[in-house]
Amino acid sequence: MGKLKHFIEQSWLLIVSSFVFGLLLAATNYALEPTIRQNRIDKLNRLAKGLLPDAVHFREVVERIELTSSRGKTSDIAVYKGEGDGEKCVGWSFTVSGSGFADRIDLVVAVDAKFENFAGYDVLMSNETPGFGDRIKDKDYYFWKQFKKGLPVGQLKLVTSGDPEKVDSEIVAISGATISSEAVVRILNDTVGQIKEQMAKKGLISNGK
Numbered sequence: 001m002g003k004l005k006h007f008i009e010q011s012w013l014l015i016v017s018s019f020v021f022g023l024l025l026a027a028t029n030y031a032l033e034p035t036i037r038q039n040r041i042d043k044l045n046r047l048a049k050g051l052l053p054d055a056v057h058f059r060e061v062v063e064r065i066e067l068t069s070s071r072g073k074t075s076d077i078a079v080y081k082g083e084g085d086g087e088k089c090v091g092w093s094f095t096v097s098g099s100g101f102a103d104r105i106d107l108v109v110a111v112d113a114k115f116e117n118f119a120g121y122d123v124l125m126s127n128e129t130p131g132f133g134d135r136i137k138d139k140d141y142y143f144w145k146q147f148k149k150g151l152p153v154g155q156l157k158l159v160t161s162g163d164p165e166k167v168d169s170e171i172v173a174i175s176g177a178t179i180s181s182e183a184v185v186r187i188l189n190d191t192v193g194q195i196k197e198q199m200a201k202k203g204l205i206s207n208g209k
Contacts, residue, residue, distance in 0.1 A: 044108055047122040048080065048093040051110035055082030055090050063202045065094070065195050079195065079204075082110070089113045094195060095124060098187035101179040103127040105136075107187055111153055115196050115205045120148040121184070133180030143174045143181060153192055158185045 048058055058080040068074050082091040093110045105126045110119035121144075123137035135141050142164040149167045157170050158181055164172040173181035199205045 044095060044124060047108040047124065048082065048110060051108070051120045051122060052082040052091040052093060054084045056084055058082050058093060061204060063204065065198050067096075067191055067194050070190060077191075077195075079199065091119050092199075096187055096191040096195075098183060098190065100126060100128050100183040101133050101177070102129060105180075105183055105187065107184065109188065109192065111192070111196075115199065116153055118147050118151040118153060120144075121188070128180045129177065132174070132177040135174050135177060136180050136184050141174070142172065143184075146171055153196060155189055155193070156185045158182050 045058055049055060061079050061081055063079075064076045065079050066074055066076055077094055077096065079092055079094045081089055082093055084090045091110050091112050092115060093108060095106060095108050097104060097106045099105070103126070105128070106124040107121045108124050109121045111117065112119055126134065126137060128134045128136060135143060138144055146164050146167075149165075151167060152169065154169060158173050158178075159170045160173050160178065162170055162172045171181070171185055196205070
């Protein structure tokens with residue numbers, strides 16, 4: 001009993017402090033949540049604009065798109081219509097996610113107005129290995145450039161060697177970062193086809209046209 005009393009006497013301050021700090025952290029996160037969310041939206045719009053430079057603004061489509069993961073888990077994503085002058089559609093943009101080598105990877109993806117070709121992708125969030133896996137976001141590196149050459153929307157295949165200048169379904173992996181390269185290809189293969197199919201069903205596109 002004496003040992004228990006001694007423990008309580010020695011640890012009560014730590015317990016109370018931990019509780020108070022937990023409350024303060026929760027309150028801070030709650031207060032900053034709108035700012036964090038807005039910063040993420042601003043970054044998404046900035047990246048989407050870089051992929052679809054002809055877009056004057058982006059408008060979220062009313063219909064939500066539901067994705068089903070390989071494990072059967074479903075989630076909703078927002079799709080944004082990139083509109084140019086006169087509200088003409090110049091392309092579509094959306095955010096998709098998946099597991100990378102080090103952590104979760106969030107990609108901002110853009111396709112053309114007919115949903116036939118990629119307009120490219122950018123990285124919204126990634127913690128891949130510096131100098132290797134993080135080359136997935138290097139716009140001067142051949143891996144990223146492969147998606148900016150009018151790559152047809154469809155199932156992609158990762159290869160360890162080949163001609164990165166060739167525009168086809170074979171994506172040449174980053175040397176020394178096959179897992180990160182594979183993650184990008186897997187994320188796109190798992191999501192883009194589903195998005196295109198549902199958009200066609202909802203009348204947002206007509207057979208990709």
